[in-house]
Amino acid sequence: xxxxxxxxxxxxxxxxxxxxxxxxxxxxxxxxxxxxxxxxxxxxxxxxxxxxxxxxxxxxxxxxxxxxxxxxxxxxxxxxxxxxxxxxxxxxxxxxxxxxxxxxxxxxxxxxxxxxxxxxxxxxxxxxxxxxxxxxxxxxxxxxxxxxxxxxxxxxxxxxxxxxxxxxxxxxxxxxxxxxxxxxxxxxxxxxxxxxxxxxxxxxxxxxxxxxxxxxxxxxxxxxxxxxxxxxxxxxxxxxxxxxxxxxxxxxxxxxxxxxxxxxxxxxxxxxxxxxxxxxxxxxxxxxxxxxxxxxxxxxxxxxxxxxxxxxxxxxxxxxxxxxxxxxxxxxxxxxxxxxxxxxxxxxxxxxxxxxxxxxxxxxxxxxxxxxxxxxxxxxxx
Amino acid sequence: xxxxxxxxxxxxxxxxxxxxxxxxxxxxxxxxxxxxxxxxxxxxxxxxxxxxxxxxxxxxxxxxxxxxxxxxxxxxxxxxxxxxxxxxxxxxxxxxxxxxxxxxxxxxxxxxxxxxxxxxxxxxxxxxxxxxxxxxxxxxxxxxxxxxxxxxxxxxxxxxxxxxxxxxxxxxxxxxxxxxx
Numbered sequence: 001x002x003x004x005x006x007x008x009x010x011x012x013x014x015x016x017x018x019x020x021x022x023x024x025x026x027x028x029x030x031x032x033x034x035x036x037x038x039x040x041x042x043x044x045x046x047x048x049x050x051x052x053x054x055x056x057x058x059x060x061x062x063x064x065x066x067x068x069x070x071x072x073x074x075x076x077x078x079x080x081x082x083x084x085x086x087x088x089x090x091x092x093x094x095x096x097x098x099x100x101x102x103x104x105x106x107x108x109x110x111x112x113x114x115x116x117x118x119x120x121x122x123x124x125x126x127x128x129x130x131x132x133x134x135x136x137x138x139x140x141x142x143x144x145x146x147x148x149x150x151x152x153x154x155x156x157x158x159x160x161x162x163x164x165x166x167x168x169x170x171x172x173x174x175x176x177x178x179x180x181x182x183x184x185x186x187x188x189x190x191x192x193x194x195x196x197x198x199x200x201x202x203x204x205x206x207x208x209x210x211x212x213x214x215x216x217x218x219x220x221x222x223x224x225x226x227x228x229x230x231x232x233x234x235x236x237x238x239x240x241x242x243x244x245x246x247x248x249x250x251x252x253x254x255x256x257x258x259x260x261x262x263x264x265x266x267x268x269x270x271x272x273x274x275x276x277x278x279x280x281x282x283x284x285x286x287x288x289x290x291x292x293x294x295x296x297x298x299x300x301x302x303x304x305x306x307x308x309x310x311x312x313x314x315x316x317x318x319x320x321x322x323x324x325x326x327x328x329x330x331x332x333x334x335x336x337x338x339x340x341x342x343x344x345x346x347x348x349x350x351x352x353x354x355x356x357x358x359x360x361x362x363x364x365x366x367x368x369x370x371x372x373x374x375x376x377x378x379x380x381x382x
Numbered sequence: 383x384x385x386x387x388x389x390x391x392x393x394x395x396x397x398x399x400x401x402x403x404x405x406x407x408x409x410x411x412x413x414x415x416x417x418x419x420x421x422x423x424x425x426x427x428x429x430x431x432x433x434x435x436x437x438x439x440x441x442x443x444x445x446x447x448x449x450x451x452x453x454x455x456x457x458x459x460x461x462x463x464x465x466x467x468x469x470x471x472x473x474x475x476x477x478x479x480x481x482x483x484x485x486x487x488x489x490x491x492x493x494x495x496x497x498x499x500x501x502x503x504x505x506x507x508x509x510x511x512x513x514x515x516x517x518x519x520x521x522x523x524x525x526x527x528x529x530x531x532x533x534x535x536x537x538x539x540x541x542x543x544x545x546x547x548x549x550x551x552x553x554x555x556x557x558x559x560x561x562x563x
Binding site (some may be wrong): 002004005007008009011012016018020023024027028030031032034035319 | 399400403404407408411412415416422425426429430433434437497499500505514518519521546549550554
């Protein structure tokens with residue numbers, strides 16, 4: 001075969017064209033959630049918006065009312081609308097003001113909190129209407145759809161939330177959804193005793209859907225909470241000073257909030273001398289529930305190894321390749337010039353294995369960073 | 383407002399599609415990466431869109447796709463085309479035209495070769511870049527490539543040859559030594 005073709009084939013394994021493993025996992029989660037909860041909110045532009053009870057297309061309603069909301073902000077009407085129920089004429093104002101708020105909340109943590117608060121509102125509304133015996137099937141279905149949309153937004157946003165915040169978010173989510181499941185469970189009973197005939201049957205069906213959804217979400221949230229209880233942070237800082245020496249600081253954090261382990265290693269890389277630092281960390285393995293035994297929690301510590309190799313060559317530390325084309329290739333593969341600084345963070349896998357971080361400066365003075373992780377069952381020399 | 387019925391789920395289809403995701407996500411990513419020359423984040427976003435759109439299609443049509451791999455590549459082309467309309471290409475025209483290569487020192491190791499190859503691949507015209515990516519990096523056969531691009535296998539072979547020649551011309555002379563060795 002043509003050597004050039006051979007070379008092209010080996011681009012297959014070029015780290016530049018490799019997606020981040022973390023992204024691969026999170027995109028898969030998103031895809032799975034989309035399959036799990038195919039709600040209108042998941043694909044906003046692809047599916048037509050459902051019709052509102054007032055006969056107007058909701059989109060126009062929302063647009064015009066958003067305008068109204070903006071105009072009336074401060075006038076007290078939007079404020080007054082916050083307490084209204086879905087059977088009230090002002091309810092679209094309430095929904096529109098929520099959407100305005102969602103529209104301006106960009107921070108993923110704040111946004112998930114907001115979505116969760118709105119989900120709480122929907123459950124409150126459902127409960128209030130059911131208690132005042134004014135719940136009909138349309139409203140129940142609409143509230144369910146809206147609730148589902150809020151929760152799905154939260155779940156889909158989880159992979160984008162920073163590691164140190166995700167625990168709080170999943171905890172709140174778990175608590176709230178547990179409460180939602182409890183409330184909807186009770187509503188089922190109330191609806192069956194207080195609403196009559198056919199209406200009763202359709203309301204019941206809507207509530208049943210809602211109940212199933214809240215239960216499922218509550219279970220999922222519980223699992224996510226457990227999972228996020230074991231965060232692992234890994235931070236490597238490489239700083240090159242003007243004389244060409246590289247300072248490398250490795251910060252690692254293990255365990256949950258109650259039992260946090262932190263370790264910092266700092267060392268200096270001498271130009272031209274390869275340097276390898278290996279640190280080994282005990283990893284908490286996935287908890288296994290044993291069915292036969294009494295509740296024993298298996299916390300087998302396995303080892304994880306992380307290696308940072310720095311090869312820094314001062315004499316060659318000049319860039320001959322234009323930096324913009326290199327930058328284009330990949331963020332992780334940066335040029336470490338004299339006096340430059342970069343920082344990156346990666347999460348280790350929870351299964352136990354080794355994470356290798358390699359910073360290598362080639363003859364042209366470019367430093368390449370590589371993060372490899374592998375399953376690693378046997379003990380390592382440490 | 384009557385509720386939209388929650389679509390019935392086809393567990394088997396879901397599992398098969400997730401399996402397709404696992405098997406193909408990297409090669410779709412690579413294809414988009416080399417085809418567009420975009421940053422990694424952008425490429426990831428586009429890759430995700432490919433799978434989301436394909437899934438939406440599967441949901442709507444409810445019928446299996448014979449060759450999911452070729453189909454994913456086709457969707458990827460659409461996604462790229464749509465994005466192209468919205469944004470300017472990442473590479474400027476200046477960069478697209480062949481440039482004088484500065485004299486480079488002897489190449490120390492294989493990974494640097496690849497780096498240089500990567501850069502020059504990105505300088506090729508889209509059509510050539512696409513065919514080389516599909517044929518070699520994504521490792522599709524001439525028939526499969528033809529299906530994705532909507533041309534005959536013969537045509538694919540001819541275009542591949544031309545693209546290889548063009549790439550060879552672009553590469554710095556030092557690289558030729560390595561390749562000829």
